[in-house]
Amino acid sequence: MAPCLKHSVMFMFSTQHSFLNPHSACLANQEKEVISMWRKVILMMGLLLVLVSCAERQDPETLTLSLNPGVDTIQVGSTYEEPGAVATLGGQNHTVSVVENTLDTDQVGSYRIVYETQYRGTVKRVVRHVDVIDTTPPVLTLNPGIDTVYLNSHWIDAGVSVTDNSGLEVTVEIDGEVVISMAGEYRITYVATDAFGNQAEIVRFVHVIHPSN
Known part of the structure; x- marks a missing residue:
């Protein structure tokens, strides 16, 4: 009886051992896949940060021109405070000139003020429209x-x-x-x-x- 029992126990141990090995290998493969996935995520995040940084970095010779905020509808006969325009070159202020101004505050009508900035052959212009109205009674x-x-x-x-x-x-x-x-x-x-x-x-x-x- 004893030899048979020993043989049976050894057989069961051997069988269980053969079942455990594939399971451990499966876990190891899953861990490798998770690590690989996180590496890819980290790599993609790094690339995204680089792209954002490049997008925010301005060309040192980028020329921009925009109007300053102001009140462009005024009563006839009143004083107009011209708010002007702002130009930047690579993020720094640049020269702006007025190349056209048809405004007459003593006459009701629509008028134009044209601003211009230049740099190395590049010319940018913006137009401000000013309306002179009369809603004031005598x-x-x-x-x-x-x-x-x-x-x-x-x-x-x-x-x-x-x-x-x-x-x-x-x-x-x-x-x-x-x-x-x-x-x-x-x-x-x-x-x-x-x-x-x-x-x-x-x-x-x-x-x-x-x-x-």
């Missing part, structure tokens, strides 16, 4: 007059004075009537309209009274 002022008069006497309309930022002609319309034969308070309305349709109005009050008042 200014009306009552002229001095005698607006308290006696019944059945005479009233003379002293009128108004008007100014406008455009410097162009302004029309004035008058609405209202004073009945000199009837005591009471009357309204005379003046409406001024400039060349661009902006309006303003002002009212004159006239009192017709009895002589006893």
